[in-house]
Amino acid sequence: MDGNGRWARSRGASVAYGHREGVEAVQRCVRAAIKQGVQFLTLYAFSSENWKRSEEEIGNLTALLRFYLRHKLSELHEQNVKLQIIGEPERFGKTLNKELQEAQDKTANNKVLTLTLALSYGGRAELVKATKLLIEEVVKGQLSLDDINEQHLSNCLQTASIPDPDILVRTSGEHRLSNFLLWQSAYSELLFLDVLWPDFQENHFSEIIDHYGRRNRRFGGRPR
Incomplete structure (x- = not known):
């Protein structure tokens, strides 16, 4: 989800205002996903690199995340949405991390949609952690070096409980992955x-689904 700041500046507004409008776009995106029958939606809300931003903007984003949990979680719960977090949410402090865990616990049994928020997330850092877990298993004698395969590594990722993404979408006209789901997106359609994220509407989600439906996913095989 990209373009909150540019959207706000183009209107002479604060970046914080752009982020608030971005939250409304999240709600629209979730509703569209449910209508389309999508079962898994992962949103890159805050990257590990975003900590380089100003203290003011980080503070605004943190406050907005807290607002989302306190005022939007009930709507997600009513929509039968399961919330889960990947990344390093503990970096946001004990209080907010506790609220994030409580939100996950509250929605854990919901079935319609799994909404994964990537918070303080970086694909490279995730791969490093997964590698360390594999090494630890080998050292403990729980796993043979020769037995390590792609599935073992996938099982050590924070996304082990959800499928790899079928399609990965970036808004705002940028053409890069920016350290998002690097392993998981190996065969994702891009x-x-x-479209700047605050302008994202349900019709854009429908366009994504239509676009995906026209793709011929071969996974290295011959065209059908």
Whole structure:
């Protein structure tokens, strides 16, 4: 989800206002996913690199995340949405991390949609952690070096409980992955939209689904 700041500046507003409008876009995206029958939706809300931003903007984003949990979680719960977090949410402090865990616990049994929020997440850091877990298993004698395969590594990722993404979408016209789901997106269809995130509407989600439906996913095989 990209373009909150540019959207706000183009209107002479604060970046914080852009982020607030971005939250509304999240709600629209979730509703659209449910209508389309999508079962898994992962949103890159805050990257590990975003900590380089100003203290003011990080503070605004943190406050917005807290607002989302306190005022939007009930709507997610009513929609039968399961919330889960990947990344390093503990970096946001004990209080917010506790609220995030409580939100996950509250929605744990919901079935319609699994909404994964990537918070303080970085794909490379995730791969490093997964590698360390594998090494630890080998050292403890729980796993043979020769037995390590792709599935073993996938099982050590924070996304082990959900499928790899069928399609990965980036808004705002940027054409890069920016350290998001690097392992998991190896065979994802990629789509780059020239739409700033606060302008994202349900019809854009429908366009994504239509676009995906026209793709011929071969996974290295011959065209059908």
